[in-house]
Amino acid sequence: VTSEPPDRTNAQLAAWAAMFRANALFNGRIDDVLKAKAGMSLAEHELLAVLKYHDGRARMGDLARALMFSKSGATRLVAKLEDHNGWVVRTRSSADRRATWAELTPAGRKALTTSELAFEAAIAELFATHLGLTELRRITTDLERLIAANDWEAPGGSCAEDLAPDSHDVS
Amino acid sequence: VTSEPPDRTNAQLAAWAAMFRANALFNGRIDDVLKAKAGMSLAEHELLAVLKYHDGRARMGDLARALMFSKSGATRLVAKLEDHNGWVVRTRSSADRRATWAELTPAGRKALTTSELAFEAAIAELFATHLGLTELRRITTDLERLIAANDWEAPGGSCAEDLAPDSHDVS
DNA sequence: GAAGATTGATGTGTCAATCTTG
DNA sequence: CAAGATTGACACATCAATCTTC
Numbered sequence: 001v002t003s004e005p006p007d008r009t010n011a012q013l014a015a016w017a018a019m020f021r022a023n024a025l026f027n028g029r030i031d032d033v034l035k036a037k038a039g040m041s042l043a044e045h046e047l048l049a050v051l052k053y054h055d056g057r058a059r060m061g062d063l064a065r066a067l068m069f070s071k072s073g074a075t076r077l078v079a080k081l082e083d084h085n086g087w088v089v090r091t092r093s094s095a096d097r098r099a100t101w102a103e104l105t106p107a108g109r110k111a112l113t114t115s116e117l118a119f120e121a122a123i124a125e126l127f128a129t130h131l132g133l134t135e136l137r138r139i140t141t142d143l144e145r146l147i148a149a150n151d152w153e154a155p156g157g158s159c160a161e162d163l164a165p166d167s168h169d170v171s
Numbered sequence: 172v173t174s175e176p177p178d179r180t181n182a183q184l185a186a187w188a189a190m191f192r193a194n195a196l197f198n199g200r201i202d203d204v205l206k207a208k209a210g211m212s213l214a215e216h217e218l219l220a221v222l223k224y225h226d227g228r229a230r231m232g233d234l235a236r237a238l239m240f241s242k243s244g245a246t247r248l249v250a251k252l253e254d255h256n257g258w259v260v261r262t263r264s265s266a267d268r269r270a271t272w273a274e275l276t277p278a279g280r281k282a283l284t285t286s287e288l289a290f291e292a293a294i295a296e297l298f299a300t301h302l303g304l305t306e307l308r309r310i311t312t313d314l315e316r317l318i319a320a321n322d323w324e325a326p327g328g329s330c331a332e333d334l335a336p337d338s339h340d341v342s
Numbered sequence: 343g344a345a346g347a348t349t350g351a352t353g354t355g356t357c358a359a360t361c362t363t364g
Numbered sequence: 365c366a367a368g369a370t371t372g373a374c375a376c377a378t379c380a381a382t383c384t385t386c
Contacts, residue, residue, distance in 0.1 A: 009291060011307040012298045016197065018314035023194040024239045025321055026187065043376090060347060068195045073377050075348055098346045098385045120180060127183045130320045135313050136182035142306050143189035149301045150196055214354085231369060244355050246370055251354095269363045269368040 026126055033122040038115035045115040048108055056104040078102045087111050197297055204293040209286035216286040227275040249273045258282050
């Protein structure tokens with residue numbers, strides 16, 4: 001053996017590489033399916049899903065954080081969905097007139113029901129039965145531990161639960 | 172119980188969401204560290220690392236596949252690294268004059284040694300001791316199983332091992 | 343002056359079309 | 365005409381600067 005056995009280091013590098021590749025593969029595939037079946041990108045689906053999850057409306061800044069987007073990114077995407085698809089509207093509240101609220105329209109909800117089906121189908125196909133329930137849950141909790149340990153930003157509070165867009169009920 | 176308990180579906184959705192968030196967090200952090208300490212982006216580091224891993228040279232197309240990049244993306248990034256940093260040169264072989272080879276320069280190797288340290292430091296910080304060796308290995312094999320099961324492209328052959336850029340030896 | 347959001351300039355990556363060589 | 369690579373046009377996301385409201 002050499003003087004410095006980087007066992008843990010190698011395992012970390014391998015884990016990162018696997019995560020990187022899996023994520024790229026999955027997101028690419030999901031994006032393709034969503035575009036084909038629902039006429040929207042993954043990012044757009046996510047935006048609608050987050051809105052639905054938050055009772056149909058959210059302030060731009062919160063939306064951006066929930067989506068892991070920059071503020072301007074959120075602005076641009078909402079703008080597109082608003083005046084290119086009519087799936088979202090922006091309104092200003094009188095309580096705090098600095099804030100802009102993005103709100104799901106009926107058309108947006110309709111589009112979302114389509115995209116949710118497409119999304120779940122894509123996920124089901126990608127995971128198939130390659131991992132059992134136990135493995136899925138283990139991966140999830142492990143990754144969430146990493147996220148929690150490194151999420152040293154987001155002052156407001158809610159963050160870990162913000163992206164669970166597709167569970168209709170928590171049953 | 173209801174008639175359709177989407178247990179597996181929920182677990183899959185949660186796993187995807189965790190992977191999505193973890194990946195975004197990690198890559199963002201790694202990118203920041205690399206830019207600060209080595210003056211290059213994660214994509215650029217990956218490109219150099221893949222070249223090193225392939226004995227310092229690779230054809231553009233293979234490079235693109237290894238990086239999960241489009242062909243044009245590889246062209247653009249190599250072009251930048253070539254005439255903006257001098258870390259890579261492009262040469263054409265006389266054997267098959269369609270192909271372009273990207274080749275690591277001495278300056279590129281030098282830059283890579285710096286970025287490798289920064290990269291490993293970032294990884295070490297992100298994973299820290301939050302996961303043990305067993306968990307790291309479990310995650311890795313699980314994700315690799317998913318990748319293998321869904322990688323229904325890449326005709327040439329090599330793919331799974333193409334991105335193990337930072338292991339100097341396989342020990 | 344700080345919080346919230348938007349806009350201008352810019353970087354980065356993709357697709358479709360093109361050029362060259364086999 | 366297929367394989368390999370490059371280019372033009374474009375989509376998307378970011379940062380820094382700006383504008384408005386608190």
